[in-house]
Amino acid sequence: MTGNATPPSAGGGIDSVPTRTMPYGGDTVTPVRHQMGNCSVRKAALTSLIGCLTVALAACSGNDAKDGSTKRTASSAAPSPSTSAETIAPPNTDAEGPIERAYRRYWDEKVAAYAKASVKGTSLKTYAVAEAYAATETEVNALKAKGLIAIGKPTLTPKVTSVNTKRQVPQGLLTDCTDVSQWKLIRQSSGEEVTLPKGRLTQYVTKVVAEKWYGHWVIVKVTPEEKPC
Numbered sequence: 001m002t003g004n005a006t007p008p009s010a011g012g013g014i015d016s017v018p019t020r021t022m023p024y025g026g027d028t029v030t031p032v033r034h035q036m037g038n039c040s041v042r043k044a045a046l047t048s049l050i051g052c053l054t055v056a057l058a059a060c061s062g063n064d065a066k067d068g069s070t071k072r073t074a075s076s077a078a079p080s081p082s083t084s085a086e087t088i089a090p091p092n093t094d095a096e097g098p099i100e101r102a103y104r105r106y107w108d109e110k111v112a113a114y115a116k117a118s119v120k121g122t123s124l125k126t127y128a129v130a131e132a133y134a135a136t137e138t139e140v141n142a143l144k145a146k147g148l149i150a151i152g153k154p155t156l157t158p159k160v161t162s163v164n165t166k167r168q169v170p171q172g173l174l175t176d177c178t179d180v181s182q183w184k185l186i187r188q189s190s191g192e193e194v195t196l197p198k199g200r201l202t203q204y205v206t207k208v209v210a211e212k213w214y215g216h217w218v219i220v221k222v223t224p225e226e227k228p229c
Contacts, residue, residue, distance in 0.1 A: 095217070096160040099172040099210045102127055102217040103158050110136050114150035117143040117188075129211075132219045147188050155179040157229075158208070165212075172217065174208040177229035205229045 109124040119125075119140055128136060143149060157177040164171050181202040185194035205228075209221040 095163045095165060095170070095172060095212075098217045099160050099163065099174060100158050102210055103174055103176070103208055103219055104156060106132065106219040106222075107154065107156060111150075111153045111183075113140045114143065114183075117149050127218055129213065129218045129220055131221045135222065148185050148194065149188055150183055151186055152182040152184050154183050170212040172210040172212075174210060176206040176208060177203060178206045178224065179203040201226065201228055203229055 106124070106127040109122045109127055112122045113119045113124055113136060117140055119137055124133060124136060155178075157179075158174050159176070160172055160174050162173045179202065185196070186192065187194065205225045207223045207225060208219060210217050211220050212218075
């Protein structure tokens with residue numbers, strides 16, 4: 001399985017679409033002295049990174065949320081005829097566990113990629129496809145370009161909300177309360193922690209689309225929302 005793999009059928013899967021980003025909530029952040037560093041406190045503009053990363057170690061500003069909503073509307077694929085039924089269908093207990101495991105493994109590999117600012121050497125392609133893979137790759141490349149890595153990891157509270165195994169490509173929907181308060185940005189060159197805006201949202205709702213490709217569940221799309229949980 002690869003990040004840009006062709007879905008099992010032309011009509012069943014979600015194709016790769018432009019990434020919907022969720023900024024940190026400000027264009028300037030201030031690094032503070034890390035326990036291992038001796039550098040003095042200084043300010044640094046990280047506009048490119050802040051504008052590109054989906055994971056949102058902080059929340060969107062009002063304008064950012066509006067822009068993100070516009071981008072999502074313009075770029076989202078048209079829903080399949082079964083979308084309404086899928087959102088209200090009760091979870092299939094046989095598929096619920098594998099879907100949640102796929103989501104957690106997706107995050108394990110994403111955290112590993114962030115920790116070294118590279119997707120190489122991870123198994124991300126096994127668990128993420130289409131937009132989910134493309135978004136992570138974009139974020140990691142942005143980290144690398146700014147000389148940053150992320151340490152720690154988020155706390156996840158996922159719940160499968162619906163499963164439709166009658167589709168040509170089975171699909172599951174999942175909602176998570178994602179807590180990124182212990183996921184820290186660090187400058188590789190100095191070991192300094194990057195201080196993010198205090199008012200950022202660190203615990204937020206995430207909507208997830210999973211599909212069963214070639215016999216196993218993969219994460220197709222991950223959408224952080226500007227909604228606390």
